[in-house]
Structure formats: C-alpha cells, structure tokens
Amino acid sequence: QLQLVESGGGLVQPGGSLRLSCAASGFSLDDFGVGWFRQAPGKEREGISCISTRGGRRSYVDSVRGRFTISRDNAKNAVYLQMNSLKPEDTAVYYCAVRDSYYCSGNVLPPPYDYWGQGTQVTVSS
Numbered sequence: 001q002l003q004l005v006e007s008g009g010g011l012v013q014p015g016g017s018l019r020l021s022c023a024a025s026g027f028s029l030d031d032f033g034v035g036w037f038r039q040a041p042g043k044e045r046e047g048i049s050c051i052s053t054r055g056g057r058r059s060y061v062d063s064v065r066g067r068f069t070i071s072r073d074n075a076k077n078a079v080y081l082q083m084n085s086l087k088p089e090d091t092a093v094y095y096c097a098v099r100d101s102y103y104c105s106g107n108v109l110p111p112p113y114d115y116w117g118q119g120t121q122v123t124v125s126s
Contacts, residue, residue, distance in 0.1 A: 008120060014087055014125075029072065033101070033103060033104055034098050035097050036050075045095070047061065049107075050108050052102065053102065054074070058104070068081055068083050068084070069082040091123050094120050
C-alpha cells in the first residue's frame with residue numbers, strides 16, 4: 001500500500017517546539033520533492049515548505065522561515081519538519097505531500113501531487 005503518514009503533532013505552549021515526521025511506505029521518497037502544508041480552522045490549505053529530491057534545495061514561506069527547518073533522511077524514507085518558536089497562529093492540521101522528481105524552485109511544492117498524508121494536528125496554546 002502506497003501511503004504517507006504524518007506524526008509528531010500535539011499540544012505545545014507558545015515558544016515551544018515540535019518535530020513532525022512524514023514517513024513513506026510502499027515507495028521510496030528518494031526521487032520525490034516533498035512539501036509541508038497546513039490548514040488552520042476556517043482557512044484554506046497553504047504550503048509552507050519544500051525540499052527537493054535528495055535534499056538539494058529547501059525553501060520556506062515568510063511566516064515560518066527562520067523558525068521551521070525541513071529535512072529528509074532517505075535511509076529512513078522520511079521527511080521532517082522541525083518547528084521552533086511556535087506561535088498560536090501556527091495552530092493547524094499539518095500535511096505532507098510529494099511530487100515525483102521535483103526540484104523546489106519556489107517556496108512551496110506546487111501541484112500536481114502524487115500522494116498526500118492524512119495530517120497531524122498541531123495546537124499552540126497556553
């Protein structure tokens with residue numbers, strides 16, 4: 001079964017940190033660009049970060065740049081999003097998605113997407 005599974009979400013206080021994981025099963029992430037997205041209540045899903053195939057380029061939107069770090073471990077077939085200095089406005093469901101052979105030329109992974117994960121909830125609140 002081909003799927004992406006996110007994990008690592010939870011409840012954290014403002015200023016805290018979380019590390020999200022996006023694990024692939026049934027296929028290798030090596031040849032895919034990977035993007036992280038989030039959707040806050042009542043808002044549209046937005047792309048926030050992208051990492052190219054084999055980690056050649058990483059990019060971020062302004063709202064998370066300097067606080068979030070995307071990385072990949074092809075040996076573990078996973079991509080991570082380290083989130084530091086979290087703010088209440090970071091509260092959202094976080095998703096990962098992949099696109100075959102994509103090099104991140106912009107800040108986010110554009111469509112078409114080959115696979116999506118089911119999402120993991122991140123809540124930043126005191």
